[in-house]
Amino acid sequence: MHVLTILFDGVAYGMLLFVLACGLAVTLGLMNFVNLAHGAFAMAGGYITVLLVNSQGVPFFAALPIVFVVTAAIGLLLERTLYVHVYGKSPLDQVLFTIGLVFMSVAAVDYVMGSSQQFIRIPSELQGQIDLFGLKVGRYRLMIIVICGLLTVALQFILANTRFGSRLRAAVDDARVARGLGINVNRVFALTFAVGSGLAGLGGALGIEILGLDPVFPLKFMIYFLIVVTVGGTSSITGPFFASLLLGIGDVAGKYYVPQFGAFAIYTIMIVILIWRPQGLFVRASRR
Amino acid sequence: MSNIPEPSVTPLVSVEVANRLAQRARPGPLEIAFWLAAAASIFLLPDRHLILTEIAVLGLFALSLDLILGYAGIVSLGHAAFFGFGAYVAGLLAKHQIISEPVLALLAAGVAATALGFVTSFLVLRGSDLTRLMVTLGVALVLREIANQMGELTGGADGLHGVTMAPVLGLFRFDLYGHTAYVYSLIVLFVLFVLARRIVNSPFGLSLQSIKGNALRASAVGIPVNGRLVAIYTIAAGYAGIAGALLTQTTAFASLDVFSFERSADLLLVLIIGGAGYLYGGLIGAILFKLMQDYLSALTPQYWPFWIGLLLVAIVLIGRERITSWTAPIRALAMRLDWRARRAPPLSVTEVR
Numbered sequence: 110m111h112v113l114t115i116l117f118d119g120v121a122y123g124m125l126l127f128v129l130a131c132g133l134a135v136t137l138g139l140m141n142f143v144n145l146a147h148g149a150f151a152m153a154g155g156y157i158t159v160l161l162v163n164s165q166g167v168p169f170f171a172a173l174p175i176v177f178v179v180t181a182a183i184g185l186l187l188e189r190t191l192y193v194h195v196y197g198k199s200p201l202d203q204v205l206f207t208i209g210l211v212f213m214s215v216a217a218v219d220y221v222m223g224s225s226q227q228f229i230r231i232p233s234e235l236q237g238q239i240d241l242f243g244l245k246v247g248r249y250r251l252m253i254i255v256i257c258g259l260l261t262v263a264l265q266f267i268l269a270n271t272r273f274g275s276r277l278r279a280a281v282d283d284a285r286v287a288r289g290l291g292i293n294v295n296r297v298f299a300l301t302f303a304v305g306s307g308l309a310g311l312g313g314a315l316g317i318e319i320l321g322l323d324p325v326f327p328l329k330f331m332i333y334f335l336i337v338v339t340v341g342g343t344s345s346i347t348g349p350f351f352a353s354l355l356l357g358i359g360d361v362a363g364k365y366y367v368p369q370f371g372a373f374a375i376y377t378i379m380i381v382i383l384i385w386r387p388q389g390l391f392v393r394a395s396r397r
Numbered sequence: 398m399s400n401i402p403e404p405s406v407t408p409l410v411s412v413e414v415a416n417r418l419a420q421r422a423r424p425g426p427l428e429i430a431f432w433l434a435a436a437a438s439i440f441l442l443p444d445r446h447l448i449l450t451e452i453a454v455l456g457l458f459a460l461s462l463d464l465i466l467g468y469a470g471i472v473s474l475g476h477a478a479f480f481g482f483g484a485y486v487a488g489l490l491a492k493h494q495i496i497s498e499p500v501l502a503l504l505a506a507g508v509a510a511t512a513l514g515f516v517t518s519f520l521v522l523r524g525s526d527l528t529r530l531m532v533t534l535g536v537a538l539v540l541r542e543i544a545n546q547m548g549e550l551t552g553g554a555d556g557l558h559g560v561t562m563a564p565v566l567g568l569f570r571f572d573l574y575g576h577t578a579y580v581y582s583l584i585v586l587f588v589l590f591v592l593a594r595r596i597v598n599s600p601f602g603l604s605l606q607s608i609k610g611n612a613l614r615a616s617a618v619g620i621p622v623n624g625r626l627v628a629i630y631t632i633a634a635g636y637a638g639i640a641g642a643l644l645t646q647t648t649a650f651a652s653l654d655v656f657s658f659e660r661s662a663d664l665l666l667v668l669i670i671g672g673a674g675y676l677y678g679g680l681i682g683a684i685l686f687k688l689m690q691d692y693l694s695a696l697t698p699q700y701w702p703f704w705i706g707l708l709l710v711a712i713v714l715i716g717r718e719r720i721t722s723w724t725a726p727i728r729a730l731a732m733r734l735d736w737r738a739r740r741a742p743p744l745s746v747t748e749v750r
Contacts, residue, residue: 143527194714200526201472202713205669208662209709216703224699328658332538335531373542380535383528384520 113244115362121250123357124257125319127350129312129330130337131264132305138281138343139298140196143203146210147309147334148327154180154310155322156218159227169232176314177307184306188299211327219324227322253315260308264346277301281344336379422598427731431677432587439580446579452687453582454643459667459679460586460593461636466665467673468597469629470609471521474530474661475537476637478517481655483510483638485544488557488651497563503585503642510638511631518630522623534658541656556652560645571647578647585643586680589636593676596632605629659702666709669717 133147154176161167161175187210195206235252238245268274280287280294288294313322320330333356341352356375363374438449458480465471486506489495496502520532544551551557564570569577596602608615608622616622645651654660663686671682694701 143530191710191714198713200530201665202717204472204474204530205665205709206713208665209706209711209713212659212662212702212706213710214706216700216706220700220703331658332534335534339531369546373539373546376535376539376542380520380532380539383532383535384523 111244114246115365116358117244117246117254118250119358119361120354121247121253121357122319122361123354124261125253125312125316126333126337126357127353128257128260128308129316130309130334130353131346131349132302132308133334134338134341134343134346134349135277135281135301135305136298137338139277139284139294139301142192142196143200143207144192145204145207145331146214146327147305148330149211149214150180150184150306150309151313151316151330152214152218152322152324152326153183154313155317155326156222156227157310158314158317159222159229159322162229169229169235173311173314177311180310180313181303181307183310185299185303188302192302193295211331214327215324222324224324227317229317231318249318253319256315260311261346261350268346273297273300332376332379336375339379340382418598418600422595424594425731427727428677431680435583435587439583443574443576446575448687448691450575450579450582450647452683453579453586454640454647455664455667455687456680456683457582457586457589457643458637458640458664459671459683460590460676461633461640461679462664462668463673463676463679464593464597464633464636465630466668467675467678468602468609469605469626471626471630472526472529473521473533474658474665475533475535476633476664477656477658477660478533478537478540479510479514479634479637480641480644480660481537481540481544481651481653482513483507483641484645484651484655485551485557485641486510486638487642487645488560489550491560491562491646491649492557498567499562499565499581499646503639503646506642507635507639510641511635513638514634515627515631517634518627521630522626534661537656537658537661541653544653544656551651554653556650556654557645558650560649560651562646562649571649575647582643582647585639589639590676590680593636597676601625601628662709663705666705666712669712670708 129151130147132150133144136142136144136147157176157179158169158172161172162169167175191206191210195203198206231249235249237248239248239251241251268278276287276292276297279290280292280297284294313326316322320326336356337349337352339352340355341349343349359378360372360375367374438445442449458476461479462473462476465473465476483506486509487502490502490505491497491499496505517536520536521529545553547553562571565577565581569581571577597605604615604620604625607618607620608625612622641655644655667682667686668679669682670685671678671680689704690701693704697703
């Protein structure tokens with residue numbers, strides 16, 4: 110395999126991880142809330158896509174926005190009914206609560222959809238490879254890079270140039286002062302949570318082909334999402350973005366060049382970063 | 398010369414402190430009843446010894462978590478790291494006939510897990526609770542990955558087969574019905590419990606509780622916070638390793654499952670059902686958890702995690718302190734039954750949260 114092909118696949122993988130995890134980064138930064146159940150929203154997105162495309166015959170591209178809206182709605186609903194009671198509690202409580210949600214979602218999906226791996230019919234124009242400046246790249250991965258790249262630009266634009274974005278940044282910086290200035294932090298958070306869940310769902314839909322989809326998805330990828338927010342920090346979205354790219358490229362290259370190490374290296378790097386810069390991830394938590 | 402007198406402990410005070418410490422350490426009537434009931438189960442429930450063994454192993458594991466979470470306030474999402482390490486060490490020792498006698502092998506596994514605990518304890522000293530949760534989770538994942546990659550040694554994903562256990566002390570053979578296994582596990586649990594009880598009621602144990610209450614103040618009164626945390630984390634790791642070794646010895650099998658995230662998460666649930674911070678919580682939680690698991694997985698084996706999840710969500714939403722308050726009347730009863738306790742109220746330092 111060509112070095113550039115590995116790089117390309119890694120970038121596609123990393124961008125996918127970013128779309129999956131950026132919601133988690135914002136929730137962690139904004140409310141100091143550890144949502145280990147973030148992957149469950151991604152899984153929900155994946156299964157909704159499978160249902161729409163395989164059973165209902167909805168075209169793949171038409172299914173994507175539906176998935177985003179539906180998972181965002183699920184996220185908003187859960188945030189307003191359940192999560193809202195847990196914000197003030199200790200990290201241990203938050204972790205127990207979200208692990209509980211993960212276990213429930215895993216068993217529930219297993220019950221409804223079965224434990225086998227799900228596959229999806231992707232449109233024929235996305236299958237196979239394409240010649241890009243002399244480099245053979247997968248069409249599907251190219252599409253992922255395009256979609257996720259556009260999303261990243263859009264997110265950055267919203268965050269940097271809109272009123273909502275500046276409110277969000279203010280709330281992340283210091284929720285108390287933001288409240289004092291009249292910003293409804295809870296509403297900002299609910300919206301952000303919904304959008305983050307929607308993005309996770311979208312990522313789950315796009316990731317069926319690359320990451321696979323089965324009921325243990327939230328457990329399998331939980332650590333990847335955590336690594337993204339650990340390495341990237343939670344104060345911006347550029348941090349998680351570069352962290353995702355590094356993780357994606359590192360994972361793909363690692364599996365290709367040194368398969369005997371497996372995921373070992375990635376976990377070790379996470380621990381080292383946490384020890385080396387424990388404030389990197391939770392800088393907001395310690396400043397207060 | 399300054400007139401401020403040297404702060405000193407008068408002989409009277411130190412005698413009183415020693416008396417009160419000794420009094421805390423005395424077993425109450427309910428405790429004696431608990432262990433008598435456990436001993437009675439050997440004879441009264443002979444056809445339940447397999448699940449009782451599982452309960453004893455889980456109880457010991459939960460006791461280990463209680464030492465760090467209930468007494469020192471260290472949260473961990475990866476306590477299975479030490480459990481799994483002990484399990485594999487015991488399995489490998491038995492498989493390759495390095496130490497075939499189970500009690501010695503148990504000690505060796507405990508020592509190995511203690512060493513691992515000491516090395517990794519420095520990772521939990523820094524950072525917030527969130528960092529600790531993730532670091533401990535990461536350590537467990539790394540160990541699982543190592544066990545997975547060292548397939549020739551550990552059997553990889555297939556698990557460690559071919560573990561044959563020698564008779565305990567060369568006398569008692571492990572039988573098919575789990576009688577020997579249960580008695581063996583119960584004795585190990587009892588010995589380690591008594592030791593843990595001794596530890597938490599010592600001045601060392603009290604200093605841990607003060608660290609849990611407020612680490613900054615604890616260090617201000619001269620408690621070496623980091624040293625104490627390292628010590629208790631190391632001890633707890635040894636306990637978890639022995640629990641894991643017991644599992645391997647009583648089932649003659651070890652798999653990657655011993656390191657799993659689910660095991661660490663279940664363990665938290667066990668401790669929270671029973672209540673943390675009074676040592677019996679882990680044991681009571683283990684009994685309730687296993688009975689519940691036995692009942693619910695008979696109904697729907699595959700969907701058992703759903704009920705765990707529901708329980709976790711419910712516990713957090715209702716509030717952990719309210720959940721564990723069901724043990725408060727029992728503890729109050731224990732206090733009233735304990736005629737010696739009336740003589741002097743317990744030192745208020747134990748109430749620090």
